Amino acid sequence: MGAITIKDIAKMCGVGVSTVSRAMNNHPDINPETKQMILDTIEKYEYIPNNSARNLKRSESNTIAVLVKGIDNPFLQGMFQIFERQVQKTDYSFIIHRVEEKEDEIAVALELEREKRLKGIIFLGGSFGNSEERMRKMTIPFVLCTVGMTDSVDKSLYSSISIDDYKESHRLVSHLCELGHRRIAIISGKIDDESIGKLRYHGYVQALADHGIALAPELVRYMKQDLPEYSPENGYAVAKELLEEGVDFTALYVVSDNTAFGACKAILESGKRIPEDYSVAGFDGIKLARYYHPSLTTMRQPCEEMAEESIRLLIDLIEGRKENQHKTFKAELLEGESVRKIDSDF
Numbered sequence: 001m002g003a004i005t006i007k008d009i010a011k012m013c014g015v016g017v018s019t020v021s022r023a024m025n026n027h028p029d030i031n032p033e034t035k036q037m038i039l040d041t042i043e044k045y046e047y048i049p050n051n052s053a054r055n056l057k058r059s060e061s062n063t064i065a066v067l068v069k070g071i072d073n074p075f076l077q078g079m080f081q082i083f084e085r086q087v088q089k090t091d092y093s094f095i096i097h098r099v100e101e102k103e104d105e106i107a108v109a110l111e112l113e114r115e116k117r118l119k120g121i122i123f124l125g126g127s128f129g130n131s132e133e134r135m136r137k138m139t140i141p142f143v144l145c146t147v148g149m150t151d152s153v154d155k156s157l158y159s160s161i162s163i164d165d166y167k168e169s170h171r172l173v174s175h176l177c178e179l180g181h182r183r184i185a186i187i188s189g190k191i192d193d194e195s196i197g198k199l200r201y202h203g204y205v206q207a208l209a210d211h212g213i214a215l216a217p218e219l220v221r222y223m224k225q226d227l228p229e230y231s232p233e234n235g236y237a238v239a240k241e242l243l244e245e246g247v248d249f250t251a252l253y254v255v256s257d258n259t260a261f262g263a264c265k266a267i268l269e270s271g272k273r274i275p276e277d278y279s280v281a282g283f284d285g286i287k288l289a290r291y292y293h294p295s296l297t298t299m300r301q302p303c304e305e306m307a308e309e310s311i312r313l314l315i316d317l318i319e320g321r322k323e324n325q326h327k328t329f330k331a332e333l334l335e336g337e338s339v340r341k342i343d344s345d346f
Contacts, residue, residue, distance in 0.1 A: 066122045118140055120317065159317060
């Protein structure tokens, strides 16, 4: 189908063109159910009113957008200034747009692409679970930064800058195993997470298997659906539940530093000590982890290098110097005071 017109929308809804116009302009003289049907059809077929389309054609933009899911996460916040600094070295302008947890990143991106006449987009953070069909609707270059993707999507459709979440998670859990821990609990992403949470969970499972440790279902916990993902609140709620159930474990691996802080609070509130009673390890390497007491053992992602490379790659894609590609950075194991060695015969 070619470009959708207002006549097409009217025909699909079984109403007149003037009714569509009233719905679009929020006119009070229209049945609410009819109005909603029209607006839903407009959204479904991504219709752009003629006057808006003409204005977009007249306006040239050199704007790059960073779409952030999880804007309150300190790890992601640490990258904003780096993005801005890199863009300032170019002829492009830069905007940050928050994506709410329940919002669809692609839908938000498509709307921004039309409204702002974007040249390119960086998707930062979150659980990116869009299908190939959804991703194919994007008509401008885009880069996934710090967003792990499973192999279910054709990699030629997008570019990515990330660490190997599976491999680095495996490395961290192996470190715990080598310190004698055999009952290692995990707080993973939400149960339907198809990106970094899933990858880090599978790294955990494989590390246990490689050290001859059977997976214990009671030690596997997922972030709560009704709380913000990768938040301290979520870590606190899940760890509190784990402790109240009296499950035996010596180490807790939380797949996000920010979430680990909440888990640590639950442990300390229960009257237990870190690491004397429970060792705790996080993931991401945010600066606060080294100042937390006790300092948190974690895997540090090289966020500065990743942010810089994301901008460079996106501009190369926009200007036709490169095709879609994927670059993986190595994380660094930072040993803090939150993990201790124990007798391996536990």
